[in-house]
Amino acid sequence: MHTLDFIVLFSTLLFIVIYGYYKTRGSKDVNDYLKGGNEAKWWTIGLSVMATQASAITFLSTPGQAFHSGMSFVQFYIGVPIAMVVISMVFIPIYHRLKVYTAYEFLESRFDLKTRSLTAILFLIQRGLAAGITIFAPSIILSAVLGWDLFTLNIIIGILVIIYTVSGGTKAVSITQKQQMGIIFLGMFAAFFFILEYLPENVNFNNALEIANTHGKLNILDFNFDFENNYTIWSGLLGGTFLALSYFGTDQSQVQRYLSGRSIKESQLGLIFNGFLKVPMQFFILLVGVMVFVFYQFNASPLNFNPATAEVIKDASASEQAQYQDYQTQLKAVQEKKAALTLQLGQAETNQQTIYKRQLIELSGKEIEIRKDADQLIHKINPQIETNDKDYVFIHFILNELPRGLIGLLLAVILCAAMSSTASELNALATTTVIDIYKRNQRKPKSEKHYLKASKYFTLAWGVLAILIACTANLFENLIQLVNIIGSIFYGNVLGIFLIAFFVKWIKSNAIFMAAIITQIIVIIVWWYDVMPYLWLNIFGCAVVMILAVILTSLQYFIKKGA
Known part of the structure; x- marks a missing residue:
């Protein structure tokens, strides 16, 4: 990397941190800190929701996924617009009417404290792991490619996020995410146009698409009902919709983004905006990966894009x-x-x-x-060396093919994405810990100042824990799949609990609590033995918890009737 790249990279990151700290320092109370004073407008909500999901993994792994497998991964996101409409119509009005800080508060009013606590704990487990991965993903790849120390990178990214998230809470997350998304869009569009510029003179965009299509990279929709294939139109419409419903409707890292809205309408518009921009954005990121593939049809590429493999050969016989x-x-x-x-x-x-x-x-x-x-x-x-190089394709192209200055900007894109997702996760983890666990179990009432301090301390604690998880994690086959797998293990169960809470009024607390525990065990076993593609775990978990709740409620009824 050239000096100019380092200047662009570090000035961009410092701007985000300083801007976020300066604009949001000095929260007045818990509402101001955890819900941003309910001042967010719809476009802020939409970009914040998008930035929370679009982690560094999105910009590292997705182009590599397209490079190897083509555009079919976009089917994963087809269910997002459907989920956004359902959440806007059902979830948001209920959350706003109850004036909750977290999605799980609603479950206590519908069921009881233990059900609320269980779902909050399930969220804390899966989102705590994911927070570590969102730090670890860019760190391990930048470490391998640039030779930077992995441990140091984990700490630097974590500390940068902790500074403004602890200081400004939800408002700091939302404000900085607008800047981060601007940098991300600028960097990705710049990369796309430079790829087209680097193609041979007589190869235009249409020719590039024809080349990609010849190699099967533009096979976007797969209508075959193939249960072994993770990415078909059916897994996207069914599994993807259920995953999106659970993620955007019950995951506090997303719920907190639209609970900060000025009104129900602002929150709804923000989610709809995200829903209908998300698929084109992912399509474009995949298209960047396909164009990288076309570029390497005219230019030499390594046997394996992971630089660690070259080091292995140096030590070979x-x-x-x-x-x-x-x-x-x-x-x-x-x-x-x-x-x-x-x-x-x-x-x-x-x-x-x-x-x-x-x-x-x-x-x-x-x-x-x-x-x-x-x-x-x-x-x-x-x-021990990971030979699956999907996560290294795009970063290899950035470092070896792009001009000075733009390399620094694209690295800033990756780190900004990591920071935006991690900030949302830490903010949500702290909110859930304070509201659903700490405050709810206090016997004596505490002051607003006390809970404001507690929120900051828990944000710091979760930040430190995320760094520790990042420092002890291991590289998975594909990082974007790892995050979705972790979510799929828990999301279906939680979504089923919420759907029963919304629509099946005759099922009571004890039945749903036992059903949720049994379901979580079953889903983990099914995942462990690889019984089905991970996307289907969302439907499976949701269906199992609802069926078990009905069965347990029926058993309770017959037992009481028999007695």
């Missing part, structure tokens, strides 16, 4: 190094043939294009086999 070098030579030859054929495809007559496409597909198959063989060799040398 002479024969293993020679074998790896042979793979590199084979890859280079295939890439040169692909580049020549790809250029010919753009200039060929229609009747010749089919032949060129067939040849390109064959060469792509050879390239995939070469990379697989190289990965197997790396795994043989060091089984």
Whole structure:
């Protein structure tokens, strides 16, 4: 990295921290700190909701996902607009009418304290883990690529977030997220246009799409009911909708964003704005990844984008190094043939294009086999090294292909995304801890000043815990999948509890409490034995808790009737 990149990177991050601290210091009371004084307008809510979900993982993993697997991942988000409409019509009016700080307060008024506490604890567990991952994700990748110390990066990102989140609470999170989303959009659009600029002169955007389509990267919708496939139109519409309903409707990190709205209408408009901008945003991020794929059809790419694999080869035996070098030579030859054929495809007559496409597909198959063989060799040398390189594709492109200054801006995009998500999570974790656990179980009433201080202390405590989780985490196959898997394990159960609370009035507290505990155990077992794709866990958990609650209530009725 050049000095200019460091200047752009650190000046951007310092601006966010200082601006957030300065604009929101000195909260008056708990309402001001935890709900931002209910001053947020709809566009602030919409951008804040979007920034909370769009973590660094989104901008690191999603382009790599598209590079390897194409645009089909966008189906994961198809259910978001549907969920936003349902939440705006059902959830928001109830939350605002009850004037709650957290979603889980409502459950006590509907059921009892133990049900409220259980759902709050489930949230604290899954969101506490996720907070650590949102710090860890950019840290481990920047550490591997730039050679920076992983432990130090975790601490730096965590401390930057803690400073303004502890100081300003919800208002600080919302205000800084607007600035962060502006930086994110600027950086991603700049990267996209530079990719198109770097393509050969006679390859325009339409040609690039044709090249991507030839390699199957533009297969967006899959209507096959394939239970083994995580990303189909059905998993998106069903599993994705249930995941979005639970995440945006019951997860405090999101609920807190729209509870800060000036009115029900502002909150509803903010969620609808997010719902209908979210899919195009994810589509664009995936398209950036597809364009990176097209770029590497004309330019050399490594056998594996994870730089740690190159270090493994350095420590390998002479024969293993020679074998790896042979793979590199084979890859280079295939890439040169692909580049020549790809250029010919753009200039060929229609009747010749089919032949060129067939040849390109064959060469792509050879390239995939070469990379697989190289990965197997790396795994043989060091089984601990992660050979799945989806999370490293985009950062490799940024550091090796983009001009000075823009590299710093794109790194700032990644870190801003990490900070925005982490800030929301710490804010929500502290709110839930104070309101649902600490304050609710106080025997003697305390002052507003006491709970304001407690909120800041718990924000700090969760920040420290998130840093500790980040420092002890291990890289998963794909970071964006890891976050969604953690959510899917818990979200379906919690959503089922809320749906019963809203719509099934005859089910009482004891039945739903026992059903929730049993369901959580069942879902964890189902996930552990990989019985179904993780997206379906959202529907499964929701259905199981509702069915069990009905069964337990019926049993209670017959037992009482028999007695």
